[in-house]
Amino acid sequence: MSTHSIRWNPFDPADPGPCIKFSVTRFLDDIEAGQKVGLEYSAAPIPTALIDTGSPFTIINKVLARTCNLHRTNPHFEIITMGGPCDCEEFCGSLSFPDSPLPRIPEVRILAREFYKETAYSCIIGRNILKRWNICFDGKSRLVTITATDSA
Amino acid sequence: METATPLQTELKVFEEHRQEWVRSHLGKFVVIQDRNVVQDFFDEFEDAFRAGIRKFGGDRDFLVKQIWKTQPVYFVV
Numbered sequence: 500m501s502t503h504s505i506r507w508n509p510f511d512p513a514d515p516g517p518c519i520k521f522s523v524t525r526f527l528d529d530i531e532a533g534q535k536v537g538l539e540y541s542a543a544p545i546p547t548a549l550i551d552t553g554s555p556f557t558i559i560n561k562v563l564a565r566t567c568n569l570h571r572t573n574p575h576f577e578i579i580t581m582g583g584p585c586d587c588e589e590f591c592g593s594l595s596f597p598d599s600p601l602p603r604i605p606e607v608r609i610l611a612r613e614f615y616k617e618t619a620y621s622c623i624i625g626r627n628i629l630k631r632w633n634i635c636f637d638g639k640s641r642l643v644t645i646t647a648t649d650s651a
Numbered sequence: 652m653e654t655a656t657p658l659q660t661e662l663k664v665f666e667e668h669r670q671e672w673v674r675s676h677l678g679k680f681v682v683i684q685d686r687n688v689v690q691d692f693f694d695e696f697e698d699a700f701r702a703g704i705r706k707f708g709g710d711r712d713f714l715v716k717q718i719w720k721t722q723p724v725y726f727v728v
Contacts, residue, residue: 525709526700526704526709529704529709532709551727553727553728554727554728555725555726555727556725556727558727570700570709570712571657571658571712572696572700572703572712572713572714572715572716573658573714573715573716574656574657574658574659574662575662577722577724577725578725578726578727579724579725579726579727580726580727580728581728585727589715591696591697591700591715606697606700606701607697608696608697608700623727625727
């Protein structure tokens with residue numbers, strides 16, 4: 500079990516929410532197979548993700564999905580946001596959390612859409628990731644503590 | 652073959668079989684590349700994806716789609 504704590508001030512209207520650094524790549528087996536035959540992969544970017552219990556899925560910026568060459572599994576996947584219907588693409592990729600001891604998730608469903616005004620983050624970590632974690636918020640210390648309950 | 656709009660052949664194959672699969676595998680995930688369908692159906696997206704990699708490899712995209720009578724509405728708030 501690994502644990503990671505992040506600061507979040509829910510009383511500050513400008514605070515976007517609990518955020519964590521992440522990295523997204525093609526699924527791990529594919530990268531390992533490529534490395535065995537001598538392919539080199541550039542270091543993945545390390546953007547910021549918002550932890551969002553209101554989202555059933557993990558959603559990243561469409562530009563990031565294309566930059567990281569994720570494996571597309573569905574060109575159209577509709578979700579409904581407060582702004583109305585949104586047509587996403589669906590991918591499978593691997594997520595890791597470089598600034599934390601939380602284990603890498605070797606393959607997971609990831610939706611991708613345009614991020615217009617979300618300047619503070621380029622990923623929403625949804626419940627398909629959160630189901631692997633135990634999350635506790637301490638209002639006094641304003642700390643969100645994540646404990647990974649499994650490595651899968 | 653990759654077409655201008657990705658996975659269009661696979662989506663067509665899915666629609667051709669959808670009524671049959673709704674009766675036999677409602678809620679499961681199916682995996683399709685070109686007109687080739689992985690024989691098993693899966694409870695979880697990740698299991699379906701891994702089966703697709705085993706059958707088709709990782710060089711080209713393949714469709715992973717859940718079988719519903721009507722598409723569910725997923726709210727993100």
